[in-house]
Amino acid sequence: MQKYSVFSLVKNAFTNHENWEVAWKDPEPKKEYDVIIVGGGGHGLATAYYLAKEHGITNVAILEKGWIGGGNVGRNTTILRSNYMFDSNAHFYEFGMKLWETLSQELNYNVMYSPRGIINLAHSDAQMNAYARRGNSMRLNGIDAILLGRDDLKKIIPFADFSETCRFPIHGGLMQPRGGTARHDAVAWGYARQADSMGVDIIQNCEVTGFDVNNGKIEGVQTSRGNIKTKKVGLCVAGSTTLLADMLNMRLPIEAHVLQACVSEPVKPLLHNVVTFGAGHFYCSQSDKGEMVMGGDLDGYNSYAQRGNMPMIQHVLTGGLAVFPNFSRLKMLRTWGGIMDMSMDGSPIIDKTHIEGVYLNCGWCYGGFKATPSSGFVFAHTIAQDQVHELNSDFNLERFHTGKIIDEKGVGPKPWIG
Amino acid sequence: MLEIKCPYCGKRSQNEFSYGGDATIKRPQLGEEISTEDWDNFVYYRDNPRGKHSELWHHVSGCRQWFKVSRDTATHEIFDTCKMNEDFNV
Numbered sequence: 387m388q389k390y391s392v393f394s395l396v397k398n399a400f401t402n403h404e405n406w407e408v409a410w411k412d413p414e415p416k417k418e419y420d421v422i423i424v425g426g427g428g429h430g431l432a433t434a435y436y437l438a439k440e441h442g443i444t445n446v447a448i449l450e451k452g453w454i455g456g457g458n459v460g461r462n463t464t465i466l467r468s469n470y471m472f473d474s475n476a477h478f479y480e481f482g483m484k485l486w487e488t489l490s491q492e493l494n495y496n497v498m499y500s501p502r503g504i505i506n507l508a509h510s511d512a513q514m515n516a517y518a519r520r521g522n523s524m525r526l527n528g529i530d531a532i533l534l535g536r537d538d539l540k541k542i543i544p545f546a547d548f549s550e551t552c553r554f555p556i557h558g559g560l561m562q563p564r565g566g567t568a569r570h571d572a573v574a575w576g577y578a579r580q581a582d583s584m585g586v587d588i589i590q591n592c593e594v595t596g597f598d599v600n601n602g603k604i605e606g607v608q609t610s611r612g613n614i615k616t617k618k619v620g621l622c623v624a625g626s627t628t629l630l631a632d633m634l635n636m637r638l639p640i641e642a643h644v645l646q647a648c649v650s651e652p653v654k655p656l657l658h659n660v661v662t663f664g665a666g667h668f669y670c671s672q673s674d675k676g677e678m679v680m681g682g683d684l685d686g687y688n689s690y691a692q693r694g695n696m697p698m699i700q701h702v703l704t705g706g707l708a709v710f711p712n713f714s715r716l717k718m719l720r721t722w723g724g725i726m727d728m729s730m731d732g733s734p735i736i737d738k739t740h741i742e743g744v745y746l747n748c749g750w751c752y753g754g755f756k757a758t759p760s761s762g763f764v765f766a767h768t769i770a771q772d773q774v775h776e777l778n779s780d781f782n783l784e785r786f787h788t789g790k791i792i793d794e795k796g797v798g799p800k801p802w803i804g
Numbered sequence: 805m806l807e808i809k810c811p812y813c814g815k816r817s818q819n820e821f822s823y824g825g826d827a828t829i830k831r832p833q834l835g836e837e838i839s840t841e842d843w844d845n846f847v848y849y850r851d852n853p854r855g856k857h858s859e860l861w862h863h864v865s866g867c868r869q870w871f872k873v874s875r876d877t878a879t880h881e882i883f884d885t886c887k888m889n890e891d892f893n894v
Binding site: 628629637638639640641642686687688689690691695696697730786787799800802 | 805806818819822823825826840841844845847848849850852853854857859875877878879880
């Protein structure tokens with residue numbers, strides 16, 4: 387594989403950039419693979435990469451119905467963080483943060499990791515206490531956290547509404563300085579290029595239409611490009627999880643919902659961090675191109691449509707204007723939606739299933755992007771070793787029967803309630 | 805914008821309603837012995853089809869009645885609505 391560097395850039399400049407190697411091949415599916423990953427998104431590509439790199443399993447195919455990176459990894463708002471209070475989440479996401487920090491070097495692909503800090507705004511003394519507690523929990527787990535006061539925030543986001551009579555006056559906030567953003571497409575492409583170079587077949591325009599299961603064991607998958615034999619299948623299909631689980635007669639604690647995001651026209655640098663205004667169902671960061679990248683809550687009813695509805699956009703931006711009134715003059719560039727695999731406790735499921743050789747990676751709710759490296763890492767371990775990794779042992783399916791659920795947000799099994 | 809026909813008030817915009825999820829879930833009978841599995845299924849497991857979905861909506865900013873909606877989760881087309889004690893015609 388051609389290494390990307392300043393030297394290769396200069397060298398290729400002499401030939402008008404017409405002789406770059408393709409980043410990944412376009413192979414025909416083979417008759418049989420050791421492992422098949424369904425879903426060529428961030429998690430599927432990362433899983434294949436770590437299967438090859440950490441476990442030496444390279445006879446792997448990624449089957450993608452559309453094109454790689456066309457689902458949620460290309461539709462999210464690119465935020466990275468590990469500001470969780472519960473140990474299971476904190477350990478898992480902090481492991482991921484450490485992978486993010488060196489990911490560009492590891493993949494030889496600039497994922498533009500930008501530790502610009504993520505700030506959650508607080509609007510009451512009680513919320514400040516809750517954030518102090520969460521920050522302390524984070525620090526006990528080795529995660530960086532700073533409690534910011536009102537005056538600190540006036541220096542960081544001076545253009546926010548700091549009036550004392552507004553509905554949600556800013557009392558302070560909790561900041562994770564190492565949190566930030568990354569270039570989402572580059573993450574998919576970087577993992578794809580490295581996985582391909584180690585022998586993984588990335589097969590696009592290949593829809594899985596069924597599974598061959600015999601005596602409780604997986605034997606192969608049926609696809610729009612023919613039947614393929616395998617002994618292990620990993621599902622990384624986010625919002626489409628239930629559709630595949632139905633083919634396996636698996637009922638899951640998952641609902642599909644559409645989540646929207648939007649960007650404004652690009653403007654000069656203004657917002658230097660990621661800011662979440664939870665009380666107003668709004669969060670925002672400024673992309674490197676200068677666009678304000680904004681998001682909020684689910685549209686609020688089951689949906690498999692990768693597009694949303696105007697009432698929620700209006701609701702989110704109303705909240706946004708309450709905290710950043712100067713955004714009112716910004717023109718909207720575009721809005722889009724993606725299908726979230728909402729689990730019933732808001733936490734992911736990375737586990738084996740009742741079918742031998744079928745592994746499940748789903749339930750990412752609002753937060754799949756930041757988990758891309760850690761999810762791929764532990765899912766590859768789960769598939770390769772046929773047992774869960776320490777870091778995903780709590781993200782099991784069994785918890786919906788044992789009662790050991792991980793409901794960080796505390797909303798219960800009603801995912802549409804933000 | 806969804807236009808939802810409340811069986812009591814007629815067509816209203818989506819803004820007046822809130823969502824209540826899968827309408828096919830039945831709470832286990834009170835006072836009867838139920839298995840843990842049945843209880844877990846009631847709390848955490850529900851239908852999640854791509855296509856026709858029976859769901860509950862609440863006319864929260866109107867008559868405050870709960871009712872049932874039959875809607876396509878991929879196209880958002882609404883086939884029918886009915887009262888809680890009725891069945892869909894379509």
